[in-house]
Amino acid sequence: MKLLVKKLNVVNDKILLNEQINDNLFKLAKIHFDRQLDSENIKFSQISTIQNEYAFKSKEYVDTNELMILRTKNINDNHLFSKNDVVYISKELFDEYKKFSFSAFDTVLVMVGASIGKTGFVTSNMTPSLQNQNMWRFRPKMSNIPGLLIFQYVNYINKHIIGSATGSARSFYRKNCLVNLKFHV
Numbered sequence: 001m002k003l004l005v006k007k008l009n010v011v012n013d014k015i016l017l018n019e020q021i022n023d024n025l026f027k028l029a030k031i032h033f034d035r036q037l038d039s040e041n042i043k044f045s046q047i048s049t050i051q052n053e054y055a056f057k058s059k060e061y062v063d064t065n066e067l068m069i070l071r072t073k074n075i076n077d078n079h080l081f082s083k084n085d086v087v088y089i090s091k092e093l094f095d096e097y098k099k100f101s102f103s104a105f106d107t108v109l110v111m112v113g114a115s116i117g118k119t120g121f122v123t124s125n126m127t128p129s130l131q132n133q134n135m136w137r138f139r140p141k142m143s144n145i146p147g148l149l150i151f152q153y154v155n156y157i158n159k160h161i162i163g164s165a166t167g168s169a170r171s172f173y174r175k176n177c178l179v180n181l182k183f184h185v
Helices: 002-036 091-100 147-164 175-179
Strands: 041-043 048-051 067-070 087-089 107-110 119-121 129-131 135-140 182-184
Touching (some): 002 147, 048 147, 067 091, 107 147, 119 147, 135 147
Parallel strands (some): 067 129
Antiparallel strands (some): 041 182, 107 135
């Protein structure tokens, strides 16, 4: 029993350390982002891609852990994705849907529904995976722009457009709110 407790304590300590590392990375990106706000004025679309979502059909879901489809419900409060309640499709369908594939350090923004404005950050343990409906995917256009910086910009923009959501049945963001928004980088 003591050996089991000792092993579980080691695993728990590792989890806590990893959570602290993640928190520190987000804090460093925020510091870098805040420093960037004093530079030139450009449109967000000049530094980041904005990929629309895809509504996968439930008939394509498989019971085996093959290719993950990340949904808005998989975004935790810490902005990281969780594998809880992930659905899967066959890896054979990847070529058909590769346009919607996530890479490590992608950012997402929920653009419709009850979770509108929720942001997520994709880590390497959540790839390979595909982007489901109701979210946009953001990725740096240049290799010298870190994904965490795009995450910070999306959060910054989100705070400034949150009141611009429209719609009669469900509120939603319009893509031009992000594409045309100018800010300092």
